[in-house]
Amino acid sequence: MSSIPYGRQDINQDDIDSVIAVLQSDFLTQGPVVIQFEKSVANYCSAQYAVAVNSATSALHIACLALGVGNGDIVWTTPITFVASANCALYCGAVIDFVDIDPFTCNMSVGNLAEKLIAAEKVGKLPKVVIPVHLGGQPCDMEGIFELSQQYGFKIIEDASHAIGGKYNQEPIGNCRYSNITVFSFHPVKIITTAEGGMAMTNDTHLAKRMRLLRSHGITRDDQEMTHQSEGPWYYQQIALGYNYRMTDLHAALGLSQMSRLNEFVAKRQEFVKRYDQLLASLPVRSLLQIEGCYSGFHLYVVRLKLSEINKTQRQIFEELRRVGIGVNLHYIPVYHQPYYENLGFKRGYCFEAEQYYAEAISLPLFPSLTIHQQDIVIAALKQALLK
Numbered sequence: 001m002s003s004i005p006y007g008r009q010d011i012n013q014d015d016i017d018s019v020i021a022v023l024q025s026d027f028l029t030q031g032p033v034v035i036q037f038e039k040s041v042a043n044y045c046s047a048q049y050a051v052a053v054n055s056a057t058s059a060l061h062i063a064c065l066a067l068g069v070g071n072g073d074i075v076w077t078t079p080i081t082f083v084a085s086a087n088c089a090l091y092c093g094a095v096i097d098f099v100d101i102d103p104f105t106c107n108m109s110v111g112n113l114a115e116k117l118i119a120a121e122k123v124g125k126l127p128k129v130v131i132p133v134h135l136g137g138q139p140c141d142m143e144g145i146f147e148l149s150q151q152y153g154f155k156i157i158e159d160a161s162h163a164i165g166g167k168y169n170q171e172p173i174g175n176c177r178y179s180n181i182t183v184f185s186f187h188p189v190k191i192i193t194t195a196e197g198g199m200a201m202t203n204d205t206h207l208a209k210r211m212r213l214l215r216s217h218g219i220t221r222d223d224q225e226m227t228h229q230s231e232g233p234w235y236y237q238q239i240a241l242g243y244n245y246r247m248t249d250l251h252a253a254l255g256l257s258q259m260s261r262l263n264e265f266v267a268k269r270q271e272f273v274k275r276y277d278q279l280l281a282s283l284p285v286r287s288l289l290q291i292e293g294c295y296s297g298f299h300l301y302v303v304r305l306k307l308s309e310i311n312k313t314q315r316q317i318f319e320e321l322r323r324v325g326i327g328v329n330l331h332y333i334p335v336y337h338q339p340y341y342e343n344l345g346f347k348r349g350y351c352f353e354a355e356q357y358y359a360e361a362i363s364l365p366l367f368p369s370l371t372i373h374q375q376d377i378v379i380a381a382l383k384q385a386l387l388k
Contacts (some may be wrong), residue, residue, distance in 0.1 A: 003325035004378060007189030007299070010265065010368045011254075018257040022249045030216075030246045037252040038199070040259045041164075041184070045174030047201040049208035052252060053215050056161045056185035056198030058245035060088035060131070063181040063200050066210040067129055067155045069094050076116070077131040077159070078108040079334040079354040085133050085159050086335045094128070096344075098336055100351035104289035106302070106361075108132045109353070110144035117152050126152055133159040136331070137191070137269075137297030138290060139168040142178035161185035162299035164192060165266035169293050174201045181207060186251075189367070191265055191297050192258035194251040218242030268368040269298035272375060276301055276364065279379050283386055284309035300331055304360040310386055318362055320385040326378050329363045 022033055038050035053059050069075060075089035079098040089096045099116055102109040113130070120126045130149065132140040142158065149156050156179040160166075164184045166173045174182045182201040186194035202208050213220060218240030223230055226237045258265075273296075277287055284306035290296060305314055312320075321328045334354045336346035349355055365378050 003327050004365045004370075004374050005327040005367070006329040006363050006365050007367045008369070009188040009193045010261075011193075012261075014260070015254055015257045018253040019250055022253040025249070027249045029248045031249040033249040033256060034247050034252040037194075037247075037256040037259070040256055041174070041199055042201065044259065044262070045164075045172045045182075045201055047175050047182070048203040049201065049205070051200045051202075051208060051211040051215060052247040052255075053198050053200065053245040054247055054251075055196055055245075056159075056183050056187070057084040057088065058215070058243070059183040059198040059200040059211075060084055060157065060159065061091050062211045062214040062243070062245060063157045063183060064088050064092045064094070064129060065214055066207045067157070067180060069129055073128040074120075074125060075129045075131065076113075076127045077335075078133050078135075079336055079351050080106060080135060080332050080357055081133040081159065081335060082161075082332060083335050083338060085131055086341070088131075089129070096341075097127070098334075098346075098351055098354075099130075101353045101357060103353045103356065105135075105138060105140075105291060106288050106353075106357055107135050107138065107140040108145070110141045110148070113145065114148060117148060121152065127154045129155045129157055131157045131159050133161075134163040134166070134173065134297075136288065136300035136302055137162045137166050138288065139163060139166060139173055139294050139296075141291070142168055146178035155180045158182040161187075161190065161198075163297045164190075165262045166297035167295035170295075173297070176201055176203045180204060181211075186255055186258075190299055191269075192255060192262055194247065194255035194258075197247050197251045197255060213240055214242045215245040216242060217244060265368045266295075266297050268370075269366060270296075272366055272370055273298050273301055275372075275375060276366075276379070280382070283383060285382075285386070298366060301364050301366040302331060302361050303364060304357065305362065305386075307360060312385070314359060314362070317382075317385045321362075321381055324381050324384075326381045327365060330358075330361055331363050332358075334358055 042050040069092040071093035073094040100112045158179040184199045186197040285303040
């Protein structure tokens with residue numbers, strides 16, 4: 001039995017030809033195609049700067065470092081995300097904490113964030129950075145989060161790993177209107193892919209320069225950044241403790257080619273979501289609320305099971321779907337459930353709404369090359385699992 005994955009890349013001949021052209025060029029690692037890819041994404045998002053790296057995890061790390069996150073600082077994110085959204089703070093020696101989700105959108109709750117900030121201010125433990133995550137591609141209430149940042153003085157990193165091609169208030173996600181830095185992922189199951197890769201967007205010249213420095217060992221060849229005069233045309237200086245987080249021209253070529261189909265990819269995802277919504281309306285499931293004025297990239301299509309109306313557990317339904325070749329997944333396990341985070345002192349039940357979500361969520365297959373026939377198979381299998 002052939003299976004239908006929850007997500008997959010869409011590679012065409014133009015993508016392949018773009019990568020081959022780089023293989024036949026003078027540059028394989030970081031070269032001119034990386035710069036072209038950065039310009040393409042920056043122009044698309046209406047952002048001033050784009051810094052391409054080898055993963056969104058790396059982008060989150062250097063974003064934290066560029067904002068000065070260090071030992072003893074406090075960073076907050078959502079528990080319903082991949083662990084990288086929290087790990088990036090720990091890489092910097094910071095303390096991580098979690099803000100519960102909204103029960104309908106399942107993004108970070110602005111109300112819970114406001115309450116947590118009031119309590120934190122009283123004890124002198126306000127966050128230096130808050131990292132909202134656009135779950136499944138739908139943007140968080142960035143205007144609300146930004147207003148709180150102005151009141152309490154924290155910086156914002158938008159984790160938009162799921163969200164390139166989406167819009168917030170009719171403007172492109174990634175323009176950093178309500179954040180200091182926005183991060184994209186180009187993993188194969190994301191909206192566009194570079195195989196592995198990520199990018200950090202910003203409108204701040206200093207942050208862009210700092211992230212470019214940090215992605216390449218902290219090394220500069222710019223005379224103006226050096227501590228003393230150059231010793232010759234070969235000369236460079238390491239002026240910071242950086243990393244090898246560079247994107248290669250091979251990866252950038254794939255991403256640059258994929259950018260030409262970004263709008264098409266998102267439009268196809270939107271069509272499949274509308275069809276899911278229509279055909280699942282009578283079943284004991286609910287999809288995540290989509291906010292008016294927002295246009296989701298729809299990296300994921302998540303349903304929440306109405307377990308009180310179903311005579312099965314979430315796991316039973318999940319396993320039944322997997323048995324018949326439907327590659328469902330679960331995004332995500334609350335980060336603080338992970339043993340590493342439990343060892344930091346977090347307990348199960350820490351965020352009530354996140355726990356409720358985790359007990360009910362299942363991600364159904366969604367990708368641009370999904371066919372109507374495949375979607376019908378998914379829907380029929382879900383009906384069978386829910387109603388038999």
